[in-house]
Amino acid sequence: MxxxxxxxxxxxxxxxxxxxxxxxxxxxxxxxxxxxxxxxxxxxxINQNIMEATHKPCVVNRRDPSGRYTEQTVQHCPEETKKRSLLAPNPSYQLDGDITDIEEYEGAGDNGVPVFVRHTEAMLDEIERLNSSCVSPDYMAGQFDINEKMRAILVDWLIEVHYKFELMEETLYLTVNLIDRFLERQAVIRKKLQLVGVTAMLIACKYEEVSVPTVEDFILITDKAYKREEVLNMEKLMMNTLQFSLCVPTPYVFMRRFLKAAQSDKKLELLSSFIIELCLVEYKMLRFSPSLLAAAAIYTAQCSLYQYKQWTKTSDWYTNYSEDQLLECSRMMVTFHHKAGTGKLTGVYRKYTTCKYGYAANMKPALFLLDSD
Structure with a gap:
């Protein structure tokens, strides 16, 4: 790269x-x-690279002087009898036409309930998969030119880019999610892997951020390894491959809720974030669900801070995970924490050795968990 x-x-x-x-x-x-x-x-x-929604003004629900709705108002807007999805892609954005087909409104179904949209079989499969919030933990077997080590290098680099751009935390987690979901469905050659990474971050920024780095910013951050057209074409391919599904539960969403249940302070919050970002780099952690990763990160952080096992009934209740269910994942996190400053992939470690993040990486890992039964 x-x-x-x-x-x-x-x-x-x-x-x-x-x-x-x-x-x-x-x-x-x-x-x-x-x-x-x-x-x-x-x-x-922002130049609308993903889609452009066109809105035609029309007058609806206007009353006449007697206080009753007029039929003439409805006749002015015949197109409004069709229900359109805001997620329907612009025709100019389609690559091969193999995208979700949202049909027109057809009145009521067999049970009398209005049928506003009908999803294709592909979209129904996508919704079912997103409900599980899981990426296949062995999807890399379908890739012929990249491997999990290359993925780790990419994610570690993107964490540094995310830090330098001062983006929201949600953007980082969505970026990694988009990368994994895309690579699960699309074979990529190694010289295009960095392009996949910066394009995923560009899409995540458009979804999460108020102000967004430009395409040129991402091109420059790659040392001009790609052209603007390549980024936009990859953006089209990713969005069509992912069926425009960007609203997914990430570990960050669960962690915010679980931290409240744990009555956390700033120190626990930063250490939990450090531990879970270490997991983003590790391909093997894809076998754990986002909610389990979030709960285990908080449990591991508590054990690191207090140097003894601590998992309250309140945390057990709100996370729906017992201490025994978290131990396997937590022990792997302790290992990542222990070796965080070693090796070549030290992006997360260097990020959390700064004052801004409370020097969380310098805290002692809960090594006693590795010796417990």
Whole structure:
């Protein structure tokens, strides 16, 4: 994968895109000033690479002077009798036409319940799989040119990119989820693996962030290993492959809730985040569900802080995991914690040895868990 220099990580040195859409001349000048200061584009001004929703204004539910609805109002908007999904992709975004087909509204079904959309068999399979929140733990067997070590290098590098761009935590977890789900369905050659990574982060940013790094930012962070057209084409391929399904439960979602149940302080929160980010790099951790990873990370962090086993009944109740159910995953996390500063993949360790993250990586791991029965 292409290398990058420290200065290339800084958004302040990157030139903003000049592709402004719509608005008056004064609005454009004002927007350019804001972009020069922040070097990011607001979501409302991003060139819509994924999809464009067109809305036709129409008047509905208008009353006449007598207070009753007029039939003429409905006749002005015949297209509104069709139910459209906001997730339906723009036709220009389709690659091979093999995407979800959302049919028109057809009134009521056999049981009298309106049928607003009908999903294809592929979408139903996708929904069923997402309900389990799991990526196949052995999907790498279907890849012919990449392996789990290459995945680990990519994720470790993306964690550094995420840190330099100062993105939200949710963005990182969604990025890794998109990468795994895409690689599960699509064979990728090794020279395109970094392209998959930065494209997944670009998509995750558009979904989670208020202000988003530009395509040019991600190109520069790869030391210009790819062109803009390659990023946009990969974006199209990923979105169609994933059926536009971006709303998935990640370990971060569960961890926020479980930390409240554990009545956590800032120290426990940072250590839990450090441990679970170490797991993002490890391919073998895909066999654990997101909720189990979150619960085990908090349990391991508590054991590290207090150096004895601690799992309250409250945590047991809200996580639905007993201490015995967490031990296997927790012991693996202790191993990752113990060797975090060694080897070549030290992105997470260096991130959590900073003041911003409370020097969480320097805390003593709960090695006693490895000796317990």
């Amino acid at each position: 292409g290398g990058s220099k420290e200065t290339q990580y800084r958004l302040g040195s990157l030139m903003p895109s000049s592709n402004l859409q719509g608005g008056s001349r004064m609005d454009g000048i004002k927007l350019m000033k804001e972009m020069t200061q922040n070097n990011r584009r607001a979501l409302s001004n």
